[in-house]
Amino acid sequence: MSGGVAGVVSFTFCKSFLEENTGKIPVFLGSLPDLSQGTVINFPEFGLIFVNEKGRFSFLSTKCTHLGCTLRLSGRRLMCPCHGGIFDLEGDVLDGPPEKPLTRFEGGLTKEGILYFYPDRKLPVWNRGSGSRK
Numbered sequence: 317m318s319g320g321v322a323g324v325v326s327f328t329f330c331k332s333f334l335e336e337n338t339g340k341i342p343v344f345l346g347s348l349p350d351l352s353q354g355t356v357i358n359f360p361e362f363g364l365i366f367v368n369e370k371g372r373f374s375f376l377s378t379k380c381t382h383l384g385c386t387l388r389l390s391g392r393r394l395m396c397p398c399h400g401g402i403f404d405l406e407g408d409v410l411d412g413p414p415e416k417p418l419t420r421f422e423g424g425l426t427k428e429g430i431l432y433f434y435p436d437r438k439l440p441v442w443n444r445g446s447g448s449r450k
């Protein structure tokens with residue numbers, strides 16, 4: 317009986333802690349052997365694609381900006397199985413009905429070499445000229 321009470325207290329504490337620290341707690345993706353230029357790694361459990369392209373790390377959502385379907389990585393593109401939306405590895409729309417680029421999250425690499433991102437910290441859309449389509 318007391319174990320059940322402890323579980324409730326623990327859950328309440330964790331829920332409260334997480335609510336108070338939303339956006340402040342990174343998700344650690346792990347220590348990866350190769351993050352060199354051109355690296356693309358899919359983390360389906362987090363709905364995330366990591367990309368090291370053009371000298372910067374990007375943490376892109378795999379949620380299509382049209383109606384929210386989960387994108388699939390295909391070569392160096394992200395394809396939407398629902399209505400044919402296509403995004404590049406910078407999150408820009410290449411084709412299909414999506415109007416907005418993909419959501420990007422804040423993230424980085426710890427000095428110990430562990431990749432992380434903040435699921436509640438969205439970065440502003442890059443200014444890529446007059447529109448997101450190429």
Ligand code: FES
Nearest residue numbers: 380382396399401
């Ligand atoms: S949900 Fe992706 S193109 Fe419609």
